[in-house]
Amino acid sequence: MNCRRVRKLIPLYVEDDLAPSAASRIAAHLEWCGRCNWLADEYKESQSWLHTLTPPEFDEALLDDVKHGVLTEIAATRQRPSMLALLAQHWGRRQVLALSAAVLMIFALVVLYVYQARLRVDSALEAAGEPPREEIGPPIENGSPERGSEAAPGAGSQAPHIGSRGRRHLAKRLPKRSTPVEKEPQRSFEVASQSAQTITPGDTSTGSKEMLRIEIQTSDPLIRIIWFAPKETDQHQSKPATD
């Protein structure tokens, strides 16, 4: 063992903190190396000096003060036990763990249920021919005049960058028009208003006679059903058309 290695280990050697084999090798080195031996003596002196540190005498009054402080605090705590302390008093650790696990499981089930419900709504929308809720962003953005005016300058360029989460967020923020569609898609085809209007024969290509134009506005403002029917012969087949 060389001097450099020994000097590193001397601080531990002087208080027997080394393994016996290492300690014996250092002891052998110290027998012939005067400088390392001198260093070891210095460390021993320093350690002896450190051991002379005696704490100040803590009188009984101070100790009583500590004890009474602790007991007073405990008495105060016992008078107003916390919820957790109450749980811990009546239930063991395993029971508390089981309760925590049960609460976590219930929470997970609720989250799963909500997630599946949302999936069901989306699939119902798709089945009804509506785009999923995430895709109804652009009409909603246009539906609110003040928001439309706010977003007008860069709306076209920004729109493609809005992800599905962003659209969902927008849909949540602007629920007025989308809510009925989202909740009950089949109602979107219900008749919201109906009007009849007589038009001249030149307006249509269905015949030379005067035609009756029938408009049915669904609850969805984007869908309107228009019929053209001959005015005098109601039995004739009418031709539906949509905007």
Next chain:
Amino acid sequence: MPGEVAEIALMTDSLGLGDASANAASSLVPVIDRAKAGDIAAFEQLIEHYERRVITTAWRLLGSSEDARDAAQEVFLRVYKYLRGFRTDQDFAGWLYRIIANVCRDHARARRRRDQFASFEVERELGNLESVASGENVEAAAIRAQERAMIVRALNTLSKKERAAIVLRDLEGLSSEEVARVLGSSQSTVRSQISSARAKIKQYRERVLNQQRRG
């Protein structure tokens, strides 16, 4: 009841706080069990048995009597709080040491300006000791107090971890394995901290001695 406390003290006084002696553990087991069950009188016995050692260790770790008193109070409050989770087959003294080390670390962390006031604290400790020593040889007491203040200053030069390691190993007499367990570190880390702390203390002492020789 005081007699019982004295008996326990006699049985365990000869042992170090960190000594996991079977006798000490078995003599305290009934008291700990009663304290665990919520018996305040038993808990009071535990306090009486350990408070001097707790406050002394806290003083060595923090270097101030006032902080040591606060820390000791906090230590016993934590003991009361977590005693229910303590298993009687564990070493109570080791468990207590862990709490002391944690509380003192928290105290030191909370009092970031400690280093600025460390010298002030040492001087104040020195003043207290000088005033206490009125009955004995004042000169000898002053020299002893100066030595003590110098060692405390030397300890103040260490990092918190080094100080905790060397206090527990060299002043409390725990083995390096026990120190590692108390501090939640590996043995090699603790040995490295102890080695570094001893080197720093030696350097500090040499510097002070050189200054004294020149002065």
